[in-house]
Amino acid sequence: MRYCEGTPYSKRVCLLGLTACLIILLFLFLGLPPLHAASDSPDPDTGAGVNVPVAGKQVEEAGSIPVATAEKPSDEYGNVTEEEVVGSEELRIADPIEPWNRAMYHVNDKFYFWLLKPTAKGYKYVVPEAVRGLVSNFYQNLEAPVRIVNNFLQGKPGYAGLELARFLINSTVGVGGLRDCATECFGINGRDADFGQTLGTYGLGFGFYVVWPILGPSSPRDTVGWMGDWLLRPQSYLSSKWISPESVGLYAHETVNYMSFHLGDYEAIKGAAIDPYIAMRDAYVQYRKSLIER
Amino acid sequence: MRIWLGGLMLVILLMVPFPAFAGVPLDTVKTNVNGVLDVLRDPKLQGEAGKKVKEQRIAAAAEKLFDFVELSKRTLGLNWNKFTPDQRKEFVELFKTILKDAYVEKITAYTNEQVNFTKEVPLSEDTVEVQSVVVTKGGQVPIYYRVLKKEKEWKVYDVVIEGVSLISNYRTQFREILGNNPPEKLLETLRKKVGKG
Numbered sequence: 112m113r114y115c116e117g118t119p120y121s122k123r124v125c126l127l128g129l130t131a132c133l134i135i136l137l138f139l140f141l142g143l144p145p146l147h148a149a150s151d152s153p154d155p156d157t158g159a160g161v162n163v164p165v166a167g168k169q170v171e172e173a174g175s176i177p178v179a180t181a182e183k184p185s186d187e188y189g190n191v192t193e194e195e196v197v198g199s200e201e202l203r204i205a206d207p208i209e210p211w212n213r214a215m216y217h218v219n220d221k222f223y224f225w226l227l228k229p230t231a232k233g234y235k236y237v238v239p240e241a242v243r244g245l246v247s248n249f250y251q252n253l254e255a256p257v258r259i260v261n262n263f264l265q266g267k268p269g270y271a272g273l274e275l276a277r278f279l280i281n282s283t284v285g286v287g288g289l290r291d292c293a294t295e296c297f298g299i300n301g302r303d304a305d306f307g308q309t310l311g312t313y314g315l316g317f318g319f320y321v322v323w324p325i326l327g328p329s330s331p332r333d334t335v336g337w338m339g340d341w342l343l344r345p346q347s348y349l350s351s352k353w354i355s356p357e358s359v360g361l362y363a364h365e366t367v368n369y370m371s372f373h374l375g376d377y378e379a380i381k382g383a384a385i386d387p388y389i390a391m392r393d394a395y396v397q398y399r400k401s402l403i404e405r
Numbered sequence: 406m407r408i409w410l411g412g413l414m415l416v417i418l419l420m421v422p423f424p425a426f427a428g429v430p431l432d433t434v435k436t437n438v439n440g441v442l443d444v445l446r447d448p449k450l451q452g453e454a455g456k457k458v459k460e461q462r463i464a465a466a467a468e469k470l471f472d473f474v475e476l477s478k479r480t481l482g483l484n485w486n487k488f489t490p491d492q493r494k495e496f497v498e499l500f501k502t503i504l505k506d507a508y509v510e511k512i513t514a515y516t517n518e519q520v521n522f523t524k525e526v527p528l529s530e531d532t533v534e535v536q537s538v539v540v541t542k543g544g545q546v547p548i549y550y551r552v553l554k555k556e557k558e559w560k561v562y563d564v565v566i567e568g569v570s571l572i573s574n575y576r577t578q579f580r581e582i583l584g585n586n587p588p589e590k591l592l593e594t595l596r597k598k599v600g601k602g
Contacts, residue, residue, distance in 0.1 A: 187474050188493045196482045202573065244542055372543025375511065383507030385578045385594060393577040394569045401568020 204330070204396045205319040215322040216388045222325060223377060231370035243371055245289040250365045252281045252288025257343045261304035265312045270302040277301050303402070306343075307336025311403040320392055328395035430533040430552045431525045433559040437470040438520060438537070445515055459513050464505055472560035473501045475553055479562055480572040481579060488588045496588075499595040500575075506599070533559070 206212065235243070255278035262271035277293035285292040293299040310332050318331035329337065341347055349357040384390035444450070444462045477497045478485050488496060519540040526534045528551065535550045551563035551570075563572045582591045 188490050188497075190486045191478050191483065193483060196479050196485065203577075240542060247543065369543070372541070375514065379507060379511045383503070385503075385575070385598065386581060389578045389581055390574055393574045397569040397573060398567055405568070 202393070202396050202400060204317050204392065206392065207319055208321065212320060212322040212392075213388055215324050216391065218324050219322065219327055220381075220387075227367070227370060228374065231367050231374060234367050235371040235374070238371070243368055246364075246368045247372070248281070248285070248291045249288045250368070251291070252278065252285070253345050254340075255281075256345065257306070257340045258301060258304045260343055261306055261309045261340075262302055264306075264309045265304060267302065267304075270304070273299055274301040274304075302405075305336055305402075306339035307333035307399070308402050310336055311399070317396065317399070320395070328391060330399075333399065428525075430554075430559045431522055431535045434470070434535045434537075434550045434552060434561065435522045437466055438522075441466050441512070442520060445513065456513060460509050463509050463512055467505065467509070470561050472553065472555060472562050473497055475555070475560065475562040476500070476572060480575045481583075482576060484579065484583050484588075487583075492588050492592060495592060496595070499592065499599055502599050503595065532562075534565075 238246075255274055258274045259271050259278065262268070262274055277291075277299055280293040280297065280299070281288045281291060284290075284296070293301075307330075315332050317333070321329050321331065321334065323329055323334070326337075341353070344358075346358045346361045347353060349355065349361075380390060380394070381387045441463055444459055444466070447455075447459075449455070450459050474497055477493075477500050480500070481488070481496070485493065520537055521540065522535065522537045524536050526536065528534050531554045533552050533554075535552060537548050537550070539546045539548055546567060549565040550561045551565065552559045553562050563570055565571070579591060582594060
């Protein structure tokens with residue numbers, strides 16, 4: 112990557128170096144504790160101050176005929192039992208570098224409000240919605256190799272085939288990917304897939320929570336995944352370097368274009384949260400996990 | 406021939422119980438959500454005055470669609486038992502206000518999004534997940550409503566947007582506060598949040 116800049120190395124040597132980096136990173140974090148699902152264990156002694164209306168509950172149970180709905184109707188605010196409330200397993204992610212992450216969360220928060228949001232707003236004002244839609248389709252189509260390869264790696268060759276078909280249709284009939292004709296004209300729906308997700312389906316845990324400046328919430332696994340996806344993006348091959356002004360510029364444009372459709376989303380999440388940092392971290396874990404299961 | 410007939414009978418028998426169950430939770434959510442969409446698209450409700458009416462109607466629809474007590478219970482999990490009955494009532498009210506403040510305004514900004522209800526998936530004996538997709542210009546957003554049967558009525562106790570469960574998200578946040586603080590501390594935090602909004 113950066114060490115390749117300005118050196119006479121060929122791209123092939125660079126690729127080797129990058130692959131080596133990836134492998135080292137993979138090894139580094141294979142040894143880390145995977146994401147653990149743990150249930151909310153109650154403190155048995157802290158519930159002592161609450162007067163428990165057990166007797167009342169039993170009386171009601173005896174009084175009504177159906178057993179299934181016995182205690183609920185008249186005692187809505189009564190105590191809960193474990194099976195009543197713990198429907199799904201708890202998701203937790205290790206956060207050993209929380210001070211760094213919190214600092215980076217604030218950096219990204221400022222980055223959004225000071226730079227990204229005003230830029231996206233201006234962009235939205237200048238570029239008509241129809242054009243932004245075409246741009247969105249165009250970038251989506253360019254990322255087809257990422258989806259094809261990863262669907263395949265995840266053991267879903269059917270979806271890989273569908274994504275390949277979408278890519279061929281949209282690149283031709285869809286005028287270089289400007290229109291999503293595969294969906295609109297033929298009703299072919301693909302499946303999103305990325306390399307972090309692939310590693311997840313192979314049983315690799317998140318590792319721990321990392322917030323990167325500008326790029327946002329991630330984990331060692333998804334960082335490796337992100338780098339893998341970068342290699343599959345045609346944009347990365349515009350220049351002889353992996354990270355070039357061209358590829359970064361296109362990525363920035365893609366982000367601004369995406370953001371022009373999603374202004375206000377982050378504000379809503381932040382506004383609804385009690386602790387926005389925790390809310391974002393949990394949303395990241397839940398979202399990434401759901402992608403792997405989808 | 407007899408085997409064939411027996412098979413046919415079995416198939417018919419198998420088909421019977423399903424339609425009896427399917428449809429009610431999905432229809433309940435669909436009717437309520439479509440009601441909200443009708444309010445949002447009402448051409449008579451425009452400008453600032455219209456926005457106020459819209460917000461009131463959406464809040465009323467939310468009251469009908471959601472079971473805020475159940476939602477609160479499941480969000481707090483077993484921590485709910487640490488709250489006194491009065492604290493529980495206050496928590497439900499505060500949590501409801503926070504959710505409304507956060508989402509009602511956001512919802513009123515929507516106009517031409519299309520909502521498709523796709524299917525329902527039973528989660529347990531008395532809970533069902535109603536799945537829907539919101540089609541926007543920027544892409545598709547899957548929104549799943551988890552509903553619970555209570556006194557013959559289906560009420561929403563959780564919303565899962567893009568795989569992120571609302572109650573799990575809040576549970577993680579509340580657990581962080583309740584880990585080393587009494588319930589009063591959480592209520593205080595929520596009161597402050599409501600006061601600001």
